[in-house]
Amino acid sequence: MATFQLNSFLAAQQARVEALLNERVARLGPSGTPPQLAEAMRYSLLAGGKRLRPVLCLAFADLVARGSAVSAVAGDAACALEYVHTYSLVHDDLPAMDNDDYRRGRLTNHKVYGESMAILAGDALLTEAFTLVASGPESMRAALCRELAVASGAAGMVGGQVLDTAEDRPSALDYLIRMHRMKTGALIRAACRMGVLASGGDADALARADTYGDAVGLAFQIADDVLDVTATAAELGKPAGADAAAGRFTFPAVVGLEASRKLADQKVAEAIAAVRPLEGEDGPLAALARYTVERKS
Amino acid sequence: MATFQLNSFLAAQQARVEALLNERVARLGPSGTPPQLAEAMRYSLLAGGKRLRPVLCLAFADLVARGSAVSAVAGDAACALEYVHTYSLVHDDLPAMDNDDYRRGRLTNHKVYGESMAILAGDALLTEAFTLVASGPESMRAALCRELAVASGAAGMVGGQVLDTAEDRPSALDYLIRMHRMKTGALIRAACRMGVLASGGDADALARADTYGDAVGLAFQIADDVLDVTATAAELGKPAGADAAAGRFTFPAVVGLEASRKLADQKVAEAIAAVRPLEGEDGPLAALARYTVERKS
Numbered sequence: 001m002a003t004f005q006l007n008s009f010l011a012a013q014q015a016r017v018e019a020l021l022n023e024r025v026a027r028l029g030p031s032g033t034p035p036q037l038a039e040a041m042r043y044s045l046l047a048g049g050k051r052l053r054p055v056l057c058l059a060f061a062d063l064v065a066r067g068s069a070v071s072a073v074a075g076d077a078a079c080a081l082e083y084v085h086t087y088s089l090v091h092d093d094l095p096a097m098d099n100d101d102y103r104r105g106r107l108t109n110h111k112v113y114g115e116s117m118a119i120l121a122g123d124a125l126l127t128e129a130f131t132l133v134a135s136g137p138e139s140m141r142a143a144l145c146r147e148l149a150v151a152s153g154a155a156g157m158v159g160g161q162v163l164d165t166a167e168d169r170p171s172a173l174d175y176l177i178r179m180h181r182m183k184t185g186a187l188i189r190a191a192c193r194m195g196v197l198a199s200g201g202d203a204d205a206l207a208r209a210d211t212y213g214d215a216v217g218l219a220f221q222i223a224d225d226v227l228d229v230t231a232t233a234a235e236l237g238k239p240a241g242a243d244a245a246a247g248r249f250t251f252p253a254v255v256g257l258e259a260s261r262k263l264a265d266q267k268v269a270e271a272i273a274a275v276r277p278l279e280g281e282d283g284p285l286a287a288l289a290r291y292t293v294e295r296k297s
Numbered sequence: 298m299a300t301f302q303l304n305s306f307l308a309a310q311q312a313r314v315e316a317l318l319n320e321r322v323a324r325l326g327p328s329g330t331p332p333q334l335a336e337a338m339r340y341s342l343l344a345g346g347k348r349l350r351p352v353l354c355l356a357f358a359d360l361v362a363r364g365s366a367v368s369a370v371a372g373d374a375a376c377a378l379e380y381v382h383t384y385s386l387v388h389d390d391l392p393a394m395d396n397d398d399y400r401r402g403r404l405t406n407h408k409v410y411g412e413s414m415a416i417l418a419g420d421a422l423l424t425e426a427f428t429l430v431a432s433g434p435e436s437m438r439a440a441l442c443r444e445l446a447v448a449s450g451a452a453g454m455v456g457g458q459v460l461d462t463a464e465d466r467p468s469a470l471d472y473l474i475r476m477h478r479m480k481t482g483a484l485i486r487a488a489c490r491m492g493v494l495a496s497g498g499d500a501d502a503l504a505r506a507d508t509y510g511d512a513v514g515l516a517f518q519i520a521d522d523v524l525d526v527t528a529t530a531a532e533l534g535k536p537a538g539a540d541a542a543a544g545r546f547t548f549p550a551v552v553g554l555e556a557s558r559k560l561a562d563q564k565v566a567e568a569i570a571a572v573r574p575l576e577g578e579d580g581p582l583a584a585l586a587r588y589t590v591e592r593k594s
Contacts, residue, residue: 032452032479037459041451091420095393096412115393116462119416120455123388126420127450130427134442142438145431153424154338155329158417162334165413182329 006287013058017051020075021082024132033124040113040121041128045086047104052220053085053191054078059284060195060209063275073138074198080129080144081191084152087125090118092161126152140197147197151190156182164249173254177218185217192216208274212285215271220292222264225250227297229257235296264293303584310355314348317372318379321429330421337410337418338425342383344401349517350382350488351375356581357492357506360572370435371495377426377441378488381449384422387415389458423449437494444494448487453479461546470551474515482514489513505571509582512568517589519561522547524594526554532593561590 025045028038061074093100093108095115100108110118129152133144150156160183169175192213196205227235228243229252243250251260271289279285322342325335358371390397390405392412397405407415426449430441447453457480466472489510493502524532525540526549540547548557568586576582 028451032456034451034456034459034463036463037451037456087420091416094416096391096416117459119388119391119393120459123384123419123423124451124455126423127446127453127455130442130446131450134431134439134446136439139436139439142431142433142436142442145427145439145442149424149427149431153428154325154331154334154421158421158424159329159331159334162331162414162417166331166333 004282004284004287006284006291009284009287010055010291013055014051016058017054017078017082018046020054020079021045024076024079028128036113036117037121037124040109040117041125043112044090044109044121045083045125047106049104051082053081053187056188056213056216056288057081057191057195057198059288060192060201060205061199062195063278063283063285064196064199064201064205070199071138073133073136073140073144074195076132076136077144077148077194077198078191080132080148081187081194083125083129083132084148084157084187087122087129088152088157088161090122090125094118140200143197144194147190147194151186156186156190157184160184160186169249171249171254176249176251176254180218180221181214184221185214188217188220189213205278208278211274212271212289215267215274216289216292219264219267219271219289222251222260222267223293223295225252226257226260226264226293227295228252231296261293268293301579301581301584303581303588306581306584307352307588310352311348313355314351314375314379315343317351317376318342321373321376325425333410333414334418334421337406337414338422340409341387341406341418342380342422344403346401348379350378350484353485353488353510353513353585354378354492354495356585357489357498357502358496359492360575360580360582361493361496361498361502367496368435370430370433370437370441371492373429373433374441374445374491374495375488377429377445378484378491380422380426380429381445381454382484384419384426385449385454385458387419387422391415437497440494441491444487444491448483453483453487454481457481457483466546468546468551473546473548473551477515477518478511481518482511485514485517486510502575505575508571509568509586512564512571513586513589516561516564516568516586519548519557519564520590520592522549523554523557523561523590524592525549528593558590565590 025042028041029035057078058070058074061070089103090109092098093103094110101111102108109121113121129148130145133148134141152158160179163169163179164183189210192209193206196209225243228240228250231240251263268289272286275285322339325338326332354375355367355371358367386400387406389395390400391407398408399405406418410418426445427442430445431438449455457476460476461480486507489506490503493506522540525537525547528537548560565586569583572582
C-alpha cells in the first residue's frame with residue numbers, strides 16, 4: 001500500500017513554486033517591463049492552479065540531486081514551464097479561440113485587460129520563459145531552452161492545439177493520442193526531462209523521466225476526459241458533462257468509459273515502473289502519477 | 298565618398314537569407330508540425346521584406362569571422378531573428394491589434410487562415426525561433442537564446458508595443474525614444490550582437506555592435522516617420538501621410554521634420570563611427586547605416 005503523504009507533499013511543493021514565481025515576477029519591474037504589461041502577466045501567472053509542471057520538474061530535480069539543494073537553474077526551469085503553460089491558457093481563452101470569460105473562477109485575462117493586452121501578455125510570458133532558462137552561465141541552459149522550445153512549439157503544444165481544432169479531424173484513437181501527446185503531453189514530458197537536466201542527471205535518468213512524463217501526460221488527459229463524465233459540477237468547479245454536451249472529441253467518446261479508465265491505469269503503471277529504480281517504492285513521483293487519475297477535479 | 302555597392306550587396310544577402318530560411322522551413326514537416334500550421338507559418342515567413350535583422354546579423358558574423366565561412370549558428374541566429382520579427386507582424390495585424398487586411402501587398406495571415414490559426418502561427422514562429430538558436434552543441438547557444446528572449450520580451454519588443462498603445466501615453470521625445478528603443482530597436486540591436494556572438498567575437502566587437510545596433514534601430518524608425526511625411530504613395534506602396542492623418546505619435550509630430558532628420562543623421566554618424574575600427578572605411582555596415590535613412594520606402 002502506498003503510504004506517501006501526497007497532500008502535504010503537494011501543498012509544500014505548490015508553496016515552493018509560488019515563492020519561486022513571486023521572486024521572478026518581482027524582477028519584471030526593474031527589467032523595464034511597462035507596469036500595465038507586468039500586471040496583466042502577473043494576473044494570470046499568480047491565479048493559482050495545480051502547478052503540475054513545475055512540481056514535476058522540481059521532483060525530478062530533487063531526486064537527481066539526492067538530498068542536496070537543487071540549483072537556481074531548476075527553479076528557473078520550473079517557473080519557465082509555468083510561464084509557458086499560463087501563456088497557452090491566456091491565448092486559448094481569447095475570443096478567436098475558446099472565447100472563455102472565466103478561468104479558475106476569475107475573469108479571463110482579456111475580460112480584464114482587453115484582447116490586445118491579453119495577446120501581448122501571452123506573447124511576453126512565452127518569451128520571458130526563455131529569458132529565465134537562458135540567463136546564467138551553466139552549460140545545460142541551451143539544452144533546457146531546446147527542451148522547452150521543442151515541447152511548446154509547432155511540433156508540440158501549439159501543433160497539438162492545431163490538430164485539436166482541425167476541421168477534418170479523424171475521430172480515431174491514434175489521432176486522439178497523437179493530439180494529446182503534442183497538446184499537453186509534450187510540456188509535461190519536458191517538465192520531467194528539464195528537472196533531470198537541471199540537476200545534471202545521466203542518460204538513464206533522462207530516459208526514465210521521458211517515459212514517466214509521456215505516460216503521466218497521457219494519463220492526466222484521459223482522467224480529465226473521464227472526470228468530465230463522472231464528476232459533479234461542485235467537484236469540477238465548472239459544469240460537468242460539458243464535453244459530451246458539446247460533442248467533444250474525448251477518450252470516453254472514442255473508446256468508452258471503461259476502456260478509458262483501463263488505458264489511464266495502464267499509463268500510471270508504466271510511469272511508476274519507469275521511476276522505481278530512481279526513487280524506490282512509495283516515492284513522490286509514484287504518488288504524483290497515481291494522483292493524475294485519482295484526483296476529483 | 299562612399300563607393301560600396303550597397304544594392305548588389307543587399308540583393309546577395311537577401312538571397313542568402315531566403316536560402317537559409319527555406320532550408321529551415323523545410324524541416325518543419327519532418328519535425329511533426331501539422332501541415333496546415335506549417336503552411337500558415339511559411340506564408341508569412343516567406344512573404345519577402347527587407348530582411349534587415351538577418352542581414353545585420355550575418356554582416357556582423359562575417360566581419361568577426363574575417364573571411365572564414367560563418368558557422369551554422371550564425372544562420373540559425375539570423376533566421377530566428379526573422380521568425381521573431383514575422384511573428385510580431387502576424388500578431389500586430391490581428392483584428393484586436395491593428396486590424397490590417399494587407400501587408401506587403403498580400404492578405405494578412407488571419408485574412409487567409411483565420412484569426413485562431415494566425416494567433417497560433419505567431420506563437421509557433423516565436424517558439425521555433427528558440428528551437429533554432431538552442432539546437433546544437435555550441436557553447437554560445439544559451440547566450441543567443443538570452444539575447445533573443447530579452448530583446449523580444451516584456452522589456453523589449455512586446456513591452457514597446459504596450460508603450461505604443463498605452464492610453465495615457467505622454468507625448469514627450471524621451472518617451473517616444475524609449476518606446477522605439479524597445480519596440481523595434483531592441484531586436485535590431487540583438488541582431489547585431491547575435492552576429493558577433495555567433496562568430497565568437499570579443500567584448501570590444503560586442504560593445505561596438507551594441508552601439509551600432511542601438512543607433513541604427515533608432516535612425517531606422519525616425520526615417521520611417523519622416524518617409525511617411527515626405528515620400529509619395531507610389532514610393533511607399535501604401536498611402537503617404539497616414540501617420541499625420543491618424544494623428545500618430547511620430548518624430549516629426551513631436552520635434553518637427555528638420556530636427557527629426559538631424560537626429561537620424563546624428564544616429565547614422567554614431568553607428569558608422571562605432572564600426573569603423575572593425576570594418577575600416579567604406580564597408581557594408583556603414584553602407585547599411587546610411588541606407589536606413591536614405592531609402593525611399
